[in-house]
Amino acid sequence: MELKKGIPLRTALYNEHLKLNARMTNFHGWEMPLEYTKIVEEHMAVRRNVGIFDVSHMGDVIIEGNDANKFVDYIFPTKISDLNIGECTYTAFLDTDGKMIDDTIIYKLWDDKYFLIPNAANIERIINWLNKNSTGYSIKIINHSDEISHIAVQGPKTPEVLGEMKIEMPENFHFLLNNIQFLNPLLNENFMMVSGTGYTGERGVELIIPNEIAPSLWEKLLDIIKNYDGRPCGLGARDTLRMEKGMLLSGQDFNEDKTPYEASVSFIVNLNHEFIGREKLIENKNNFKIIFRGFILENKNIPRPGFKIYHNDDEIGYITSGSVSPILNTGIGLGYINKDFMKSNEPVYIKIRDKYVKAQISKPKLF
Structure with missing residues (x-):
């Protein structure tokens, strides 16, 4: 999956995006749609x-x-083996210092088989990490990243869209395997995974399918969502949607420099089993000094990554992600502050160029 001689990687849906006149962008070596119309729309x-x-x-x-x-169970701080078949969960890969290398969704397919989804920029790194730590375990690690496509269907009308396709809607963090013969009877031996997950904070699914049928499925979905005032969406909207809901972006909101406690995802940690980084997390559990939080600005200024956060004249943190929220109609940010201020109702100030813009501290999920 490495970028070769400057040639961008392309998904099986690349030509579909060109048909829709999408504005393309480079995302970690992948040529992906940033927007089709406008990000806000x-x-x-x-x-x-x-x-x-x-x-x-x-x-x-x-x-x-x-x-x-x-x-x-050894690789992750979450007790993954406790999942039932058909369930999935959010968790993270930790290094020996308990710092987050990458986050992921992992699925329990069978008692002896799991499926996981590393972030695009970290695929090879995670494969290497798994192999490095697999000595002594009777397992196989198989990379199918070149063979599989993902289409996310997100929003409150997702159940209606799936209903038209005769696809059952799974519960959150559950998944189903569905036959896809509605596309073409010749494909009736293929299946897709319908995962009750997403990166928008809305009800939705992610359809995980062979590359070969991705264009047909995409076209079918495009036709159906028109009936529900739906749209194809690019990475721009995906980013603003996840920011409003306080979702971490690997490589931006953390980059092997934060523990789950600091990144406000302590729910992924179960200290009652052995895993990589456990001892350091035990040491860190009550001693960490910064924490991930959200910030709602008083105007539409955008707090960029690296901008400093102040309380009175004291620097107390920094921004890692920022945008304008279409829902709140104001600037928003995600970042890290001194833990002493995590529950403060007092305003803070974010230095944006030469101005100090007032902001309210929030939980990462801004509404």
């Missing part, structure tokens, strides 16, 4: 109706074998 379509996203740049990795349960 696509954002609001997801909040109010439905949107579809090509997220096929994400990785696809299988871990299987007699020791699969033991291995995933």
Whole structure:
């Protein structure tokens, strides 16, 4: 999956994006749609109706074998083996210092088989990390990232869209396997995973499918979502949607420099089993000094990554992500502040160029 001689990587839906006159951008070596019309319009379509996203740049990795349960429990701070077949969960890869290398969704396919989705920029790194730590375990690690596409269907009208396609809507963090013969009877031996997950904070699914059928599925979805005032959506809307809901972006909101406690995802940690980074997390649990929080600005200034946060004259943190919220109609930010201020109702100030803009501290999920 490495970028070769400057040639960008492209998903199976690349030509579909060109047909829609999408504005393309480079995202970690992938040529992806930034927007089809306007980011705000696509954002609001997801909040109010439905949107579809090509997220096929994400990785696809299988871990299987007699020791699969033991291995995933060792790799992750979450007790993955406690999942039931058909369930998935959000978790993260940690280094030996308890710092987050990448976050992921992992699925329990069978008692001895798991499927996980690394972020696009980290696919090879995660494969190497898994292999490095697999000594002594009877498992296979298989990278299917070149063979699989992902289409996210997100928004409150997702169940209606799926209903027209005779696809069952799974519960949140559950998944189903569905036959896709509605596209072409010749494809009736293929299946897709319908995952009750997403990166928008809205009800939705991610359809995980073979590359070969991705264009047909995309075209079918485009036709159906028109009936629900839906839109195809690019990475721009995906970013503003996830920011409003306080969702971490790997490589931006953390980059092997934050523990789950600092990144406000302590819910992924179960200290009652052995895993990589456990001892450091035990040390860090009550001693960390910064924490991930959201910030709602008093105007539409955008707090860029690296901008400093102040309380009175004291620097107390910094921004990692920022934008204008289409829902709140004001500037928003995500970043890290001194933990002493995490519950403060007092305003803080973000230095944007030469001005100090007032902001209110929030939980990462801004509404």
